[in-house]
Structures are given as structure tokens and as C-alpha cells.
Amino acid sequence: MYQPRRPPLRQTLAEAVALLSPTPTSEIDQLAGRVPRGDGHAVLVLPALLRGDRYTEQARTFLAGIGYVVYGWDLGINIGPAKRLLDGSWERLRQVAEQHGPVSLVGFSLGGLFARWLSLRSPQLVRDVITLCSPIHDAADSFWLPLKPFLGMWPDVDVAKLAEDIARPLPVPLTCVVSRADGIVHWTSCCDQDASPEDVIEITGPHALIARSPAVLSIVADRLARAMPNQTSGQPPSATT
Secondary structure, rough: OOOOOOHHHHHHHHHHHOOOOOOOHHHHHHHOOOOOOOOOOEEEEEEOOOOOOOOOHHHHHHHHHOOOOOOOOOOOOOOOOOHHHHHHHHHHHHHHHHHHOOOEEEEEEHHHHHHHHHHHHOHHEEEEEEOOOOOOOOOOHEEOOOOHHHHHOOOOOOOHHHHHOOOOOOOOOOOEEEEEEOOOOHHHHHHOOOOEEEEEEEOOOOHHHHHHHHHHHHHHHHOOOOOOOOOOOOOOOOOOO
16 A cells, blocks of 8 residues: 655755756767667657746657657646646647547656546547656655645646546556656655556656656657557546536
């Protein structure tokens, strides 16, 4: 049984230092020649809390360079599960899938929770889901800062019901990337308890660097290149009041 807990303070402090680290651009450029080439299917990349498409730009450029049709979410800053963003992300997914067929969803941190919700709402539109340090279980209690006093910021959404829905087993293939060094959310909250062991992949390093980590991008490229099994339909969760 999962027990919610926050990351150690020393790891949270290390996140601030990590933000000052330079981006390993040359290593990422070299990585493109070592990972599997994409098959041209569409990938929708969802940003972390208080981040927008600029945050995912390097990851999207990398994935486009190895052969995928890559989209940002085009909704501005991710301020959490506001109805506007939930509805807007679903509309974005619908438009991309209408043009390209089932879409791979890659979500950084909170973006991974949007990806899970989208796959539960419309599994027929989703090829697979990759979550990157995303707190699937008890996000409010696993975040480094107590979040429960702020849950009223989204009055048009039943946040408790939404969190319950997001933790449900997914009807599409899933990859969870987690880091024991994560100082923003406790790493155990990012592990889907219903996922097979090979679909929960550990990395080293802080949460702050996941969007510009060669190791993360390599994992994403490998998982996107997988052949997908037959997928089953699911029932859409209720997100709003």
C-alpha cells in the first residue's frame, strides 16, 4: 500500500542548485544518432507545473529530429487542473489525432497527470503514455511544499475526484520514469502500482533537469519506438463538478 511522503529536504535544496546547471546540448545532439529512428507518428508533449511550451522546446526539437511529428500543448502556462486546461488539452489531442491517428503523450511532472487523464477520457486517441517524474499517487502529499491549502484554486474542478481518476489503471501502454534523487515530489508517488516492472524506469538526477536530460530523452526515444499491442477502450473519467 502506498504511503504518501515528501522528498528529503536535502534533495529539495539540491533542486535549486540543479537549475543553474548548463544544458548538455552537444550530448543531446550526439544522442540523436544513437537512439531508434521514429516511425512518423504524432507525439504531444505536456509541460510541468508553471511551465509552458518553451519548457518542452528542446525535448520536442529532439523528438522531431529523430522522426516524429511533435506538438506542444499550445495552452500557455500549466497552472494546474483548471477546466480551461483540461478541456483545452483534450481538444488539442483530438485535433492531432484527427490528423495523424493515435498520439503518444509525453508528460513532464504535472504534464504526466494530464496525459493520464487524457488517456482515460479518450483511449482511442492515445497510442501510449510516458510520464516523467509525475506524482500519480497523492500528489498533494508527495510534493515538497504542502499543496492542500491551495486546492481551492480550481473551483470548477472536483480535484479529489480528478486525483482518484488519474491513479486508475490506464487502458493504454504506459512508461513511468522516476528518480530517487527527486527533490520536488517523492519518487515513490511517481510509480504506477499497476504497471509492470519493466515499465517503471529509474533515472538518476534531480527533477529540475528532466526536460534537458540526455538520459530521459534516450528513454523517451526508446519507448516511443516500441511496437504497440492491441489497445482496449475505457470509460472516460469525470473531471469537473
